[in-house]
Amino acid sequence: MHLQVSNVCKSFGHGTQAKLVLDQVSFDLHGGEFLALVGSSGSGKSTVMRLIAGLDRPSSGSITLDARPVRSPGSDRGMVFQKYSLYPWLTAAQNVAFGMELQQRPRNEIRERTAYFLEVVGLADAARSLPRELSGGMQQRIAIARALAAEPKVLLLDEPFGALDIQIRESMQEFLHQLWRQTGLTALLITHDLEEALLLAGQVHIMAPSPGRIVRSVTVDLERSDMARLRVSSDFLQLREDLAQSLRSLEPAGRR
Amino acid sequence: MSRSDPVPLATARLRRSLRHPWTLGVLGVAVVVLLWFLISNSGVVDKLFLPTPQAVWAAGQTQWVSGILVKDALASIQRVFIGFALSAGLALPIGIAMGTNVILCRLLEPLMALIRYMPAPAFIPLLIIYFGLEELPKVLLIFIGTFFFNALMIMDAVKFVPRELVETARTLGGRRLPILTRVVAPYIAPQVLDTYRINMASAWNLVIVAELVAASEGLGKRISLAQRFLRTDEIFVGLIVIGLIGLMIDLGFRFLMRRACSWAN
Ligand SMILES: Nc1ncnc2c1ncn2[C@@H]1O[C@H](COP(=O)(O)OP(=O)(O)O)[C@@H](O)[C@H]1O
Numbered sequence: 391m392h393l394q395v396s397n398v399c400k401s402f403g404h405g406t407q408a409k410l411v412l413d414q415v416s417f418d419l420h421g422g423e424f425l426a427l428v429g430s431s432g433s434g435k436s437t438v439m440r441l442i443a444g445l446d447r448p449s450s451g452s453i454t455l456d457a458r459p460v461r462s463p464g465s466d467r468g469m470v471f472q473k474y475s476l477y478p479w480l481t482a483a484q485n486v487a488f489g490m491e492l493q494q495r496p497r498n499e500i501r502e503r504t505a506y507f508l509e510v511v512g513l514a515d516a517a518r519s520l521p522r523e524l525s526g527g528m529q530q531r532i533a534i535a536r537a538l539a540a541e542p543k544v545l546l547l548d549e550p551f552g553a554l555d556i557q558i559r560e561s562m563q564e565f566l567h568q569l570w571r572q573t574g575l576t577a578l579l580i581t582h583d584l585e586e587a588l589l590l591a592g593q594v595h596i597m598a599p600s601p602g603r604i605v606r607s608v609t610v611d612l613e614r615s616d617m618a619r620l621r622v623s624s625d626f627l628q629l630r631e632d633l634a635q636s637l638r639s640l641e642p643a644g645r646r
Numbered sequence: 647m648s649r650s651d652p653v654p655l656a657t658a659r660l661r662r663s664l665r666h667p668w669t670l671g672v673l674g675v676a677v678v679v680l681l682w683f684l685i686s687n688s689g690v691v692d693k694l695f696l697p698t699p700q701a702v703w704a705a706g707q708t709q710w711v712s713g714i715l716v717k718d719a720l721a722s723i724q725r726v727f728i729g730f731a732l733s734a735g736l737a738l739p740i741g742i743a744m745g746t747n748v749i750l751c752r753l754l755e756p757l758m759a760l761i762r763y764m765p766a767p768a769f770i771p772l773l774i775i776y777f778g779l780e781e782l783p784k785v786l787l788i789f790i791g792t793f794f795f796n797a798l799m800i801m802d803a804v805k806f807v808p809r810e811l812v813e814t815a816r817t818l819g820g821r822r823l824p825i826l827t828r829v830v831a832p833y834i835a836p837q838v839l840d841t842y843r844i845n846m847a848s849a850w851n852l853v854i855v856a857e858l859v860a861a862s863e864g865l866g867k868r869i870s871l872a873q874r875f876l877r878t879d880e881i882f883v884g885l886i887v888i889g890l891i892g893l894m895i896d897l898g899f900r901f902l903m904r905r906a907c908s909w910a911n
Pocket residue numbers: 402403411429430431432433434435436437438602
């Protein structure tokens with residue numbers, strides 16, 4: 391699996407109203423990697439993700455998945471949103487099955503895979519619950535299960551934990567890390583939370599706004615077996631502080 | 647407190663039954679009927695203008711026994727149902743199409759918004775000229791009076807489907823038609839039912855108006871006949887029956903909504 395984003399620019403609007411939102415964004419993502427895009431709100435993170443998902447087209451530049459250009463949405467790129475991530479009229483199990491049904495997989499296969507992925511995200515007991523009966527964290531886990539069940543080559547996560555309380559957030563970060571280790575999925579995570587990116591991703595790209603661009607890229611090589619300890623380890627804190635500095639220096643003077 | 651003390655128990659029961667959502671509504675109706683009973687029987691108002699509840703009940707019974715009441719009600723109900731079914735059935739695909747297609751929306755919305763504000767009863771003379779005095783003009787009147795509201799309200803419901811729900815389906819490999827039937831349709835179902843419930847009330851208004859103008863049977867027709875013979879008791883019967891049927895339909899829609907769209911509550 392190789393996702394290649396090269397020299398992507400995106401502007402919205404026409405003529406004098408045109409606004410450049412992404413400027414020459416390039417990066418690569420290979421099978422099994424976990425990559426994070428970090429940046430303040432408005433730095434164009436969601437736009438990058440929408441372009442990769444095929445929900446929008448770049449103004450210039452190219453996006454290819456295994457050397458094939460991305461032209462429209464497809465089940466090879468699964469997506470999890472922060473809000474409205476589940477269909478409120480479907481139970482957890484029906485939500486997980488939804489993508490596979492759209493793909494018109496055989497009934498038996500759908501049933502088995504639904505049970506399997508509910509198990510993978512640890513929510514087999516919630517199979518018959520409606521989304522509103524589930525906590526925010528559980529809902530996001532179901533949304534991830536639904537995306538994985540459709541067998542994407544890459545999982546796109548747009549601030550999936552952005553709306554959750556801090557404790558739940560931490561346990562969800564733990565969960566996502568375990569999931570990545572166990573299933574070998576390829577993930578692209580968007581977040582404005584530097585700590586979250588450093589805890590989870592092997593590659594972190596920092597984005598700056600107006601126009602949105604990647605200003606710094608780091609390879610994160612940390613021992614992640616004990617995440618609670620990692621959060622307070624000096625290596626981690628130092629790296630976080632270093633990057634937080636460069637993020638702060640990007641803020642326009644007035645907002646500092 | 648000892649069990650032999652009945653007063654707190656009684657007040658507790660009273661308080662509990664007062665808390666039932668329907669209690670106050672029933673009370674409100676009862677008070678009005680009681681006032682009506684007292685005033686009409688006191689002789690302050692001429693019985694010709696304000697018939698007593700007993701007289702209205704008796705008139706209703708007469709109409710019931712002779713079968714006129716059922717025949718009239720069925721005639722009106724049939725018109726409402728045919729006209730409204732046409733309106734609702736056509737408004738659904740057109741409203742969804744307008745909600746999902748910008749070009750169609752820009753093309754039709756101004757036109758429909760304009761017609762929507764033309765009072766439907768004003769079409770009656772035209773409809774009579776075109777289609778005579780039979781069933782068709784009455785059914786069409788109900789159609790004209792509700793279709794544009796139905797379609798525009800459904801269009802709005804479609805526009806407010808959260809973008810994420812549609813886009814998630816697209817990233818799962820969903821194409822246009824499955825997204826319409828499996829994402830848009832279920833999401834708007836509660837609002838569509840509510841739209842129908844609200845516009846059904848206009849359908850009832852319109853059928854009565856149409857029958858007042860020209861009809862051989864129907865609840866509106868009965869009211870206009872009663873007027874000719876100064877039978878205010880029969881007018882009251884007509885009004886009350888119309889109100890009750892409307893209320894039943896309203897409750898029916900609410901029931902349907904609770905059963906079919908429990909996720910939305
Ligand atoms: N469809 C659009 N039309 C116009 N401007 C948009 C659109 N989508 C995003 N933008 C603008 O692009 C910028 C980046 O948005 P976004 O990608 O959502 O940033 P982020 O996800 O990092 O918060 C914002 O200034 C936003 O206003």
